Amino acid sequence: MNASEDDETLVCPGCNSTDVIGISYGYPGPEAYAASGRGEIKFGGCRIMKNSPDWYCKACRCSWPDPERIKQSAKVEQMPVSRAGSRKKEQDDG
Numbered sequence: 001m002n003a004s005e006d007d008e009t010l011v012c013p014g015c016n017s018t019d020v021i022g023i024s025y026g027y028p029g030p031e032a033y034a035a036s037g038r039g040e041i042k043f044g045g046c047r048i049m050k051n052s053p054d055w056y057c058k059a060c061r062c063s064w065p066d067p068e069r070i071k072q073s074a075k076v077e078q079m080p081v082s083r084a085g086s087r088k089k090e091q092d093d094g
């Protein structure tokens, strides 16, 4: 039996390299710093935007967003936002 290749291997859309690492957002912890030092992840900044890149190719230095995340964030935006506990405007009576 041959070990099947990992289907989830990411390939760079620009150069077809598999030297692809994830981009981490938010405040990095010590583990993230260590991983970054090993070249396993890249820091993208504090905030992740809808079209922020998720993946970075070390071969050609391009980055691109994850199509699945874009889909999901689009879904979230389409969902109606229920505003629980809407604030009542207090009337200031003199």
Ligand SMILES: [Zn+2]
Pocket (backbone or CB within 6 Å): 012, 013, 014, 015, 016, 017, 057, 058, 059, 060, 061, 062
């Ligand atoms: Zn590339």
